[in-house]
Amino acid sequence: MTARIIDGKAIAAALRETIATRIAAQPYRPGLAVILVGEDAASTVYVRNKDRAAKAAGLNASTIRLPAETSQASLLATIQSLNDDPDIDGILVQLPLPPHIATDAIIRAIDPAKDVDGFHPDNVAALALGAPSLVPCTPSGVMHLLHAAGTNISGARAVVLGRSNIVGRPMAALLLAADATTTIAHSRTANLPDECRRADILIAAVGRANMVTADWINPGATIIDVGINRTPDGTLTGDVDFAAALPTAGAITPVPGGVGPMTIACLLDNTLLAAGRRRGSKAGGSSSGAIPAMKSIAGTFGSSAPEPR
Ligand SMILES: NC(=O)C1=CN([C@@H]2O[C@H](COP(=O)(O)OP(=O)(O)OC[C@H]3O[C@@H](n4cnc5c(N)ncnc54)[C@H](OP(=O)(O)O)[C@@H]3O)[C@@H](O)[C@H]2O)C=CC1
Ligand SMILES: Nc1nc(=O)c2c([nH]1)NC[C@@H]1CN(c3ccc(C(=O)N[C@@H](CCC(=O)O)C(=O)O)cc3)C=[N+]21
DSSP: OOOEEOOHHHHHHHHHHHHHHHHHTSSSOOEEEEEEESOOHHHHHHHHHHHHHHHHTTOEEEEEEEOTTOOHHHHHHHHHHHHHOTTOOEEEEOSSOOTTSOHHHHHHHSOGGGBTTOOSHHHHHHHHTTOOSSOOHHHHHHHHHHHHTTOOOTTOEEEEEOOOTTTHHHHHHHHHHTTOEEEEEOTTOSOHHHHHHTOSEEEEOSOOTTOBOGGGSOTTOEEEEOOOEEOTTSOEEOSBOHHHHTTTOSEEOOSSSSHHHHHHHHHHHHHHHHHHHHHOOTTOSOHHHHOHHHHHHHHHHSSSSOOOO
């Protein structure tokens, strides 16, 4: 058997279409400001992709490029002016920041209602408490992919490799909210291959090229590869050895063309959601009405204590 390939590029394109249609139905153009401090090569690529996708969807997108030596005070002042700007609905500060800037102070300074990354403590708490508001884009994109692939989440064993605030932790919170039996594995996990072999759904978000090999995979499992690693010859590869996994997995995302494009589509979606809440919206404003994956996830958030089954 060969794994089904989950086409993130196509699924993201369809999501962007839906978002564009919804934006066109609004009396305003949602505003997104992306701040890039310094010249990090990878970030520059992502920022360019975001800018292009945002404009194509009808957002009013701008990128604020600041020099690497920008002070924390000056970055905070930039954020304050965006918080105060009525035309701006979404603010994203590209990470990582230069080492002289305290990342958590920057994230806390963003108006939680404009925090389209979902990294502000208020939004993190909302997700942890089971009442998600603005949800981090990459984990949200993964949920869309699982939905599009027809993966059964409720009751399944999900293993998340990685526990960063950007990917691993919010990913596990969403899977738990969707009733998966959820394990978070990391660099101190005693036996990673054993943990992974138990997974019906395996999410790899580590940042190590081809770390997950065929013998780590439960036959038939759905594998979502979040990792983006540049190999010495310049090609992009995920955390999963894709070719080796193909004969064992049930379904798998490629890199590139898997989670990456979904992250950007979900950023547009969060911006539309934030704009709808701030300005009121003809079409309801919330993405959860438009997107089945979030609708079904939202359903699981409906009661704090799910019905026993
Ligand atoms: N496709 C997309 O849209 C996005 C892709 N990415 C990619 O996803 C990957 C992860 O990103 P991010 O979460 O920010 O990375 P971080 O470096 O912040 O976190 C990596 C996590 O992996 C764990 N880890 C590291 N090495 C090992 C190991 N040998 N065995 C087990 N666990 C390990 C770490 O464990 P510990 O906590 O114990 O140190 C940590 O929790 C990267 O490749 C990144 O480029 C990131 C964001 C978006
Ligand atoms: N505040 C903040 N929010 C983020 O969401 C954030 C961040 N900082 N810093 C960096 C990571 C990484 N990230 C990606 C976005 C898109 C692709 C993407 O579009 N990837 C494509 C193309 C990749 C390429 O060609 O380089 C793909 O995988 O097919 C990848 C990675 C968002 N991140």
